[in-house]
Amino acid sequence: MSEFPYPVQAFKGRGAASNPEGRFETIRHHAEDDGWQHAMLDEERPRPQTVVTEERARSVITRNDSPDIAFEQALNPYRGCEHGCIYCFARPSHSYLNLSPGLDFETKLRAKSNLAEVLRHELSKRNYVPKPINIGSNTDPYQPIEKRYRITRAALEVLAECHHPCTIVTKNAMVERDIDLLAPMAREGLVQVFVSVNSLDNHLAAKLEPRASAPHRRIQAVRALAEAGISVGVLVAPIIPALNDRDMEAVLDQAADAGARCAGYTVLRLPYELKQLFREWLALHAPQRADHVMSLVQQMNGGRDYDSNFATRMRGQGVFAELLRKRFEVACRKHGFGRARELKLDVSRFVPPRETSPQGQLF
Template identity: 70%
Template sequence: MKLQPPSDPNRLDAPARIKGRGAASNPEGRFEGIAKTREDDGWHRDDEPPARPDTVVTIERARSIISRNDSPDIHFEQSINPYRGCEHGCVYCYARPSHGYLNLSAGIDFETKLFAKTNAAELLRAELGKRGYACSPINLGANTDPYQPIERRWRITRSVLEVLAECNHPCTIITKNALIERDLDLLAPMAKARLVHAFVSVTSLDNRLSSTLEPRASAPHRRLEAVAALNAAGVPCGVMVAPIIPMVTDRWIEQIVERAAAAGARHAGYTILRLPYELKDLVREWLELNVPERAGHVMSLIRQMRGGKDNDARFGSRMRGEGEFANLVRQRFRLACRRHGINAQRDLGLDTSRFTPPRAPSPQGELF
């Protein structure tokens, strides 16, 4: 039986903003059968700030590394996620409910209890070497960010890129962290061979908003600097205006496209906020804590774009939404791109013909 927590807003486990974290609570996942509440033991003070949970990274020895999909909404068939969970803490992240499969919460757990796939490069080399492997671009960052802060230490994304570069295998990258600049020594030569295209996700141009919405991602201006740095180094880098949250981030659509074009971007995309499973409650919680005067209006607009529901998982509409507000966003985005010469060429032009399977290890070593 699932126990329901009390509705008293002054209870000990009531949601509260935690500096450096996106979620304000740690609700049970949808697969758990028991709900837990904290009880006051007499030591808690009303003026005591909420605890700031530490990031804990667990080594995961994955069994496979390439994920495949046939979704008509996604422009790639293969992807790699070097990490489970994401320290960026973006409260809107559609990947949060995936932590439920680990018997963990989509809330604080998702951004503090992380898993590093330390054998990713080893598995990738084995999968690329399989007989009959058909080369198609691999996306890094489809679920969780490949350049989240822990990548600075673990360097798993870099090890994956090293294998892809060695095999002349094309890839795309989606990130919201300027740490991608670290790997320009790998990305620039790959770009010359038409093997890589990057996208940096920018949701707004407001640093204060970003610090609560996506607290451990790079600041918006820093992400645009990364777009400029990659393009200046010859690595084609576009921008993703994603996700667009009505009455919270949509006001920056035109400015982001303009700034991205000035940074050399020639491709751009966008998505509308999605609220699968536990995510809808986490986002409602964030709205009530950060923009309470607009919370009801924001959720009303979301439901208008989702056929009267909090979420619409149907292919064809889940990324862009439907209805008048969704159509308005679509028109604004297209006009902004046309004005600044973005998306003139939708094909990313990645070359799959150069792919060379990795050489199998030999007991005699590499003599030639």
């Protein structure tokens, strides 16, 4: 018997199977299976369509003081992410928009259409202190809608113009499009790209990350970036025990062969509403091993689905977490990988941009 009080069914091309209310909602909907719903499951339900809303951001650079995160500044061109990765720790952030962390997160997206303009304004402030900006800390800057909106590229153009350092995290091969901007920045020590690859199994990736680039295309992107002289690393993230952990060494092998220079990893994190969504995903796509996966997840989190402790949330704790750590270190030594946070980008070249003015530039 299912642990859910309602029937769940996967949508092709989507990660989530439901749309639960966010944690800030005051009204809760509770579904009861009266037998009639089963008839609906025999028919193909209409697929949720992607809807993008443009928004005018008032600020775009966010600050971070978490001790387990390597960057202090970040910007995210989009809210929500069409990649639909079921494990994405950013899903609960959609609750702040009164939207669901489930299907809403991957179908109801927000594009910050004025990001480049606001970024220019923030970088030009007299009291601004340049520090590397991470692009893609919350949602992927190269998700499919970037092909149309090009907001990430516009941000890179501003950063390149004023010689501001940045890092990029993505699981989409679309990053190759911007090599013409990234290669000159790399020659000045201004950029590093991290490509996230957590498995080499296309069948598994199509369910875990339904609209991200296939694993082999991400490895090809690593090669293209490296051949262009851009410092590139690989993130084996997240590692999900008994699901994709077996691929760790193979991912690092292929990334090293493609030219990656450093590597990092994290384990699965299940904050807030993500616990329910991931359990639904397991019930649909890996029912025979669902209990085993969650048992190992809990072992790495002190007996809970998630532990927010800064000291352990990224790497876990316990025997299985220690095994992952040792496997990763051995593989990194084999390939001479540095740690993902070791590269130092050059902040000394920064030149504050001039804000655009209707009067033009007189001097």
